[in-house]
Amino acid sequence: MKRFVNYLLIAVAIAFSGCVKKAGEPAAPAANVSGQEIEKKVDALLAKMTLEEKIGQLNQYTSRWEMTGPAPGGDENQVLQEIKSGRVGSMLNVTGAQATLEAQKLAVENSRLKIPMIFGYDVIHGYKTMFPIPLGEAASWDPQVAELSARVAAKEAAAAGLHWTFAPMMDISRDARWGRVMEGSGEDTFLGTQMAVARIKGFQGDNLASTETVAACAKHYAAYGFAEGGRDYNTVDISEATLRNVVLPPFKAAVEAGVATVMNSFNEIGGMPATISTHLLRDILKGEWGFDGFVVSDWNSIGELIPHGVAANKEEAARLAITAGSDMDMEGACYITLKEQVEKGVVKEALIDDAVRRILRIKFRLGLFDDPYQYSDPEREKNTLLSPENLAAAREVARKSIVLLKNEGGLLPLKKEGQRIAVIGELAASKDVPLGSWRASADPNSAVSLLEGIQKAVSNPAAVTFAKGPDYIVGQRAFQTKLQYNTTNRQGIAEAVAAARNASVVVMALGEDCFQTGEGRSQTEIGLKGLQQELLDAVYQVNKNVVVVLMNGRPLEITRMAGTVPSIVEAWHLGSEAGNAIADVLFGDYNPAGKLPVSFPRAVGQLPLYYNHKNTGRPTGDENVVFWSQYNDQPNTPLFPFGYGLSYTTFSYEELKMSSETLAKNGTLQVSVKVKNTGSVAGEEVVQLYLRDLVGSLTRPVKELKGFEKVMIQPGETKEVQFTLTPADLAFFTAQGKWEAEPGDFKLWVGPNSAEGLEAAFTLQ
Ligand code: NOJ
DSSP states (O other): OOOOOOHHHHHOOOOOOSOSOSTTOOOOOOOOOOHHHHHHHHHHHHHHOOHHHHHHHTEEEEOTTSOSSSOOOSOHHHHHHHHHTTOOOEEESOOSHHHHHHHHHHHHHHSSSOOOOEEEEOOSSOSSSOOOOHHHHHTTOOHHHHHHHHHHHHHHHHHBTOOEEOOOBOOOOOOTTSGGGGGSOOSOHHHHHHHHHHHHHHHHOSOTTSTTOOBOEEEEETTGGGOGGGOTTOOBOOOHHHIIIIISHHHHHHHHTTOSEEEEOSSEETTEEGGGOHIIIIIIIIIITOOOSEEEOOTTTTTTHHHHTSOSSHHHHHHHHHHHTOOBEESOOOGGGHHHHHHTTSSOHHHHHHHHHHHHHHHHHTTTTTOTTTTBOHHHHHHHTTOHHHHHHHHHHHHHTOEEEEEGGGOOSOOSSSOOEEEESHHHHOSSGGGOSSOTTOOTTOSOOHHHHHHHHSSOGGGEEEEOOSOSEESOOOSSSOOEEOSSOOTTHHHHHHHHHTOSEEEEEEEOOGGGSSTTOOOSOOSOOTTHHHHHHHHHHHOSOEEEEEEOSSOOOOHHHHTTOSEEEEOOOOOTTHHHHHHHHHTTSSOOOOOOSSOBOSSGGGOSOOTTOBOOSSOOOOTTSSOSSSOSSSOSSOSBOTTOOBOSSOEEEEEEEESOSEEOTTOOEEEEEEEEEOSSSOEEEEEEEEEEESSOSSOOBSOEEEEEEEEEEOTTOEEEEEEEEOGGGGOEEOTTSOEEOOOEEEEEEEEEETTEEEEEEEEEO
């Protein structure tokens, strides 16, 4: 992300003293203020506010020095004046202890009521120390890992003066063409919910007022991942049942976990843009679920109601959005029209009061009224960012996110000595790509590259040769602009082939540049771009001992690769410590245990692809007959299924037992299975439990994940894993529009992924 001149720094020449905490010390959390006390304070403040000041709280502007959306118009000096007059409630993209301190002073020292601004930023997978992209982290199937990375990210962000992260993204994504697949936990609602809740806990901790935590934001509400054709910002048209059963559960769980804020999605659902969906915002979020935080629009999503064709102008857009329950206007400059509309009686002031109350409530909870500068401490920032313990956590999370997809003939793990290793591919030497998209304030080129990781791990770095191969990206690589791939210049292939010929083993990094994924990065093809496949073919021809290390932010179409090379390691974009973490796995210092949080397709034409699909009236049967719900040129099944991942050891599943064959209405069902490590090294296995409701009032998925447990098992050891099911685990949004479990027969599987497992059956009474 290119830095623009920080107009705040230039425009403000204020000297500071006395507002900085003692060097490096986190501020003591504000005294535990009860909810009631906060409500009283909110009411008292609200009573003092003019209409203009109230509307000011609903406005959020971006700093011009870093932009995460289309450039705003308007005059920068105007924004400064607005801040000073108390007409800006929040800013995004102002970062760093010094800059936030100065910006906050503008608001607090100049405005009549001295209401602090809340500073938000996209701290998606780290602030300065980068963790794996969320999709990769979800492959750990370990909520504790997600909580840890969010905790570290919050600590760093809060030390840099931020109060609020626009994360976690909890959109379920079934279509790998969509670039934002990288930002969520994949295709499954159950896994996605566990990871989202863990991230919220990590960001917010137990006390929002602590200077080591930030407010989280459940986004994008709702169904953004269901954009037609996987094209970003595109139309969504899904049923209420899909909305309730698949899309909304993570958001509901987020509200139950106390998430402070929620962000609208850009899309419409069935003709209604989410930003003005009374059904989503007032009925469900604030009504049914009792959410008491505030809703922020997405970047100009209120202004975009005009091109959506539901509002004729900004006034109408503002009126529709505030009425539906969107509380803060991100970079839309629409809500500033509300003053006149309230004065004319077109918009009720009570609507404004409700939105302001919600925003003030979160500001009080963050402790901003106790000390508006408590987060902005340059000394603490210096001591916190990129600290050795943060980097150690990043390495730990990164290696837990790696998935071993193929390892024929036990080519992996590699030996640290006695092997000549050829490391091939531009991505292998990149210190930037592993940082991933949505990299917050990461320093460019600051990751440990795969090449560096390997060189550090082996006993003789001179036995490692590197050949870049042909260029992958030509021209500029940037967050905001389209990438161009080299498809013509083959220079470098011959050198790579020569290196492979002389090596005992080849480690090739292939996949995606990090800016190939993320917002606005939809693709019609999801295979290897540029000359990567050609390079792989040429190398494989001279040396069959190829380990492919994939770096990518979405499931890739790698059918051809999977049919040839013996070993494939899925290494996503793993963050600051990527190279070290991958080397840990390649050389067996860490036994990989990750499992795919998304299905990998055989062909892009299978998309959307997800394991928990419906059966249809014509499930696949005799594949030589056409009258089934199937493709004529490919099987329906994925190349690698959801939940799949190998280890350097092997596991067997035995003795699936249930406490009963029936589950009573208020009862519980105990399920147990024995998992044996049948290999020769210790390893972790993610034991997965899936259910199928055989007959429902609405059609039900062929399988649904309902539990998982990660267990470490020593060679030869058998561990019993237990799950407890209750009718609540079987509940869904029924034809009657109720969330309940319907009596009847269920199938159950416990196994290593969504396509395998031991099977049993029970009846819900
Ligand atoms: C637009 C993105 O959709 C959203 O996720 C992000 O938080 C905002 N821009 C702010 O950068």
